[in-house]
Amino acid sequence: MEITITGANELTYPTLHIWNWMVSLYLFLGGVTAGLLIMSAIGNLRARNLRTEEKIDVIKAAMFAPFVLMAGMFFIWLDLERKLNSYWFFLSFSFTSPMSWGGWGLGLILPLSMLYALSVVPEEYRHWLKFDFLKNLSRWLNPHMTALARTVFALGIFLGIYTGILLSVFVARPLWNSSLLPVLFLTSALSTGAALIIIISKKKAAQLFFTKVDIWLISAEIIIIALFFLGHLTSTAPQRESVMPFFSYSHEYFVFGLSFILIAFFFPLALVMKLMHVQEEHHEQISGGSLFRMKLSAYMVLAGGFIIRLAWVYVGQISKLS
Amino acid sequence: MPRYAMVIDQRRCVGCMACVAACKTENNVPLGSFRTRVVEVVGGEFPNLRMELRSELCNHCENPPCAYNCPTGASYKESDGTVQIKRYKCVGCKACIAACPYEARYIDDKGVADKCSFCEHRIKQGKEPACVATCLGGSRIFGDLDDPNSPVSKILSEVGSSVLLKEAGTNPKVFYIRKLSKLE
Numbered sequence: 001m002e003i004t005i006t007g008a009n010e011l012t013y014p015t016l017h018i019w020n021w022m023v024s025l026y027l028f029l030g031g032v033t034a035g036l037l038i039m040s041a042i043g044n045l046r047a048r049n050l051r052t053e054e055k056i057d058v059i060k061a062a063m064f065a066p067f068v069l070m071a072g073m074f075f076i077w078l079d080l081e082r083k084l085n086s087y088w089f090f091l092s093f094s095f096t097s098p099m100s101w102g103g104w105g106l107g108l109i110l111p112l113s114m115l116y117a118l119s120v121v122p123e124e125y126r127h128w129l130k131f132d133f134l135k136n137l138s139r140w141l142n143p144h145m146t147a148l149a150r151t152v153f154a155l156g157i158f159l160g161i162y163t164g165i166l167l168s169v170f171v172a173r174p175l176w177n178s179s180l181l182p183v184l185f186l187t188s189a190l191s192t193g194a195a196l197i198i199i200i201s202k203k204k205a206a207q208l209f210f211t212k213v214d215i216w217l218i219s220a221e222i223i224i225i226a227l228f229f230l231g232h233l234t235s236t237a238p239q240r241e242s243v244m245p246f247f248s249y250s251h252e253y254f255v256f257g258l259s260f261i262l263i264a265f266f267f268p269l270a271l272v273m274k275l276m277h278v279q280e281e282h283h284e285q286i287s288g289g290s291l292f293r294m295k296l297s298a299y300m301v302l303a304g305g306f307i308i309r310l311a312w313v314y315v316g317q318i319s320k321l322s
Numbered sequence: 323m324p325r326y327a328m329v330i331d332q333r334r335c336v337g338c339m340a341c342v343a344a345c346k347t348e349n350n351v352p353l354g355s356f357r358t359r360v361v362e363v364v365g366g367e368f369p370n371l372r373m374e375l376r377s378e379l380c381n382h383c384e385n386p387p388c389a390y391n392c393p394t395g396a397s398y399k400e401s402d403g404t405v406q407i408k409r410y411k412c413v414g415c416k417a418c419i420a421a422c423p424y425e426a427r428y429i430d431d432k433g434v435a436d437k438c439s440f441c442e443h444r445i446k447q448g449k450e451p452a453c454v455a456t457c458l459g460g461s462r463i464f465g466d467l468d469d470p471n472s473p474v475s476k477i478l479s480e481v482g483s484s485v486l487l488k489e490a491g492t493n494p495k496v497f498y499i500r501k502l503s504k505l506e
Contacts, residue, residue: 018419081414081433088394088411099417100393171387171490172423321423321487 018317022079024310027163028192029072031185031305034163035193036065037113037156039210041149044120048146052122057206061197062120065152066113068196073106098165105162109155116152119145160189167316175242175312175319180231184224188305191217195301198294204286211274211294214301218271225263225308242319246311259311266304273297324466325403326440327495328454329474329483330377334461337362337375341453341462348441348452355428357438358453374500377462379453380405380426380438381486381494388418388427388437397435403467403495406442409434423490440464467495 043058052059080086089103118134119141129135141148164182171177194214201207232243245256277294286294337360345351345358358379366372386405389397396411397418414433422437430436441451449455454464465472470479474497483497 018416079415081416081429081435082412083414085394085411085413088396088413092393092395092411094390094393094395096390097393097417099391099415103393169391170421172421317420320425321490 019079019313021310021313022075024306024313026072026076026079027166027185027309027313028306029068029075030159030163031189031309032192032196032302033065033069033072033109033113034156034160034186034189035191036061036068036196037109037116037152037159037193038190039193039197039213040065040120041116041153041156043206044149045146045153052124054203054205057197057201057203059120059122060200061193062113063117064196064200066110066117069106069110069113073110098162098169102162102166105155105158109152109159112148112155113152115141116145116148119148156189157186160186163189167312170316172321173242173316173319174236174238174321175232175316177239178228178231180224180228181312184221184228184308187217187221187224188308191221192302192305195298195305198298199302207286207294208278211297212278214298215271215274215278218267218274218301222267222271225267238319238321242315245315245318256311256315259307262307263304263311266300266307270297270300270304273300323401323403325468325495326382326445327403327465327467327474327497328379328382328440328451329463329477329497329499331461331463331477331499332375332377333499334459335360335375335377336459336461338458340456340458341377344452344456345438348444349439351436352431355430355436357426357436376498377453378424378426378486379496380422380440381424381492381496382438382440384493384495385491387421387423387490387492391417391421393417400442402445404440404442405437406439407434407436423487423492424494 040058040061043055044062047055047058077083077086089100090107092100093104094100118138121129121138126135126138129138161182164185167173167176168178168181191214194210194217197210198207198214201210229243229246232239245253246260247257249257273293274297277290277297280290339360342356342358342360346356349357351357358377361376361378363374363376364371365374382404384403386397386399389399389405392398393415394411394413396408396413398406398408400406409432412434414429414435416429416435418435419427419429427435427437441449441453444451450464454462463473463477465474467475469475477499478497481499483499485494485497487494
């Protein structure tokens with residue numbers, strides 16, 4: 001029976017199961033890390049001379065970044081079929097392979113983001129570090145914070161773009177094969193990074209600042225998504241077909257149609273909630289209802305960012321040139 | 323060095339699937355996976371239907387996107403023009419599977435992204451690939467493109483041929499002579 005081949009099934013086309021949610025989660029967490037690094041680098045560079053209490057949120061963001069990245073790297077490692085062979089990523093380099101660039105990039109970003117996180121730990125909080133060598137390293141790195149912040153800013157942009165380029169280079173997958181995808185993923189990375197800072201932040205000034213930043217980023221994201229679909233719908237037949245699962249509500253594509261509805265629901269709603277929030281009069285502390293709306297909109301941005309990666313990874317595998 | 327290629331003469335294919343069985347036996351292809359397959363494509367509108375039997379396999383492209391996207395160099399272009407795999411280097415990242423427009427790859431039971439090798443081990447012994455050797459209709463033809471006297475060069479010079487997904491820019495080295503098609 002096995003040699004009776006009819007064509008369109010999982011046995012004949014194993015590509016229907018190339019990458020799963022673990023890759024989507026890695027792309028999402030990589031994007032969040034990129035956003036955290038960029039936002040915290042800007043924050044720490046701008047707030048160099050402020051008191052610790054005033055810049056505590058961007059310090060926290062810098063300390064979150066390596067942990068989020070490690071979680072992402074754990075999931076991409078889980079997706080490897082030959083996990084014990086993963087050292088080969090660092091014994092070879094292929095100029096034409098974005099995954100090779102990414103492997104080396106992550107190998108550089110992870111330690112540098114750790115050093116950056118240590119460099120921003122203020123004197124009065126250093127006793128929280130468990131080991132003496134970490135305290136000493138943090139003390140030694142502190143004067144180099146500016147250089148490290150500039151480095152992780154550049155590496156954050158690399159990481160944000162890379163997660164999109166990883167997919168966009170595949171000519172065989174018309175949905176992914178667009179130069180807008182890295183731009184979309186970078187914008188989404190910045191937006192989710194800002195959203196996470198809003199969630200972990202306790203300071204009104206920081207919450208309002210990153211809410212204003214996120215308004216611009218969400219607006220850009222909505223425009224880029226619209227242009228992405230417009231570009232595909234007006235392109236060649238395979239590209240046009242590749243976006244159709246987002247607009248089909250048949251049983252096999254329903255989940256992709258639903259993802260499009262959620263994206264089309266979350267981002268505009270989050271945008272409106274954020275606009276309402278920044279236009280309100282705020283006292284010393286943000287009121288309960290307003291704070292709830294602000295955090296809810298930030299969670300919506302995070303959910304939207306994850307849904308984008310999830311939907312794009314799956315729908316891209318269905319798309320074909322023929 | 324030779325530049326190996328395969329010609330699929332669809333006029334001679336009877337859909338017996340002997341090539342699929344020979345390939346699976348020769349290369350120990352695991353259950354549920356295939357290095358080659360015979361796809362039945364039905365075209366036209368009833369009652370004017372026509373069925374095409376099309377053998378598909380790795381196209382051993384001149385510009386192989388699988389090798390270009392492989393992060394460790396496990397997939398590479400051999401000097402004889404074929405695309406091969408260094409199994410010990412494969413991490414199973416599946417980038418090559420995503421990159422291949424011909425859907426020629428699969429993950430085998432060891433986690434390696436495997437595919438047709440043109441039966442590299444047989445070519446080195448001067449034999450034809452197993453699918454070619456077993457093809458009773460003579461539909462599969464194998465040889466060196468740079469040798470004008472090879473079976474592939476001869477038939478390609480005589481009959482018009484086409485490749486799959488030419489627009490992908492991969493320059494495949496599996497050529498198709500289509501049944502009932504007009505000469506190009």
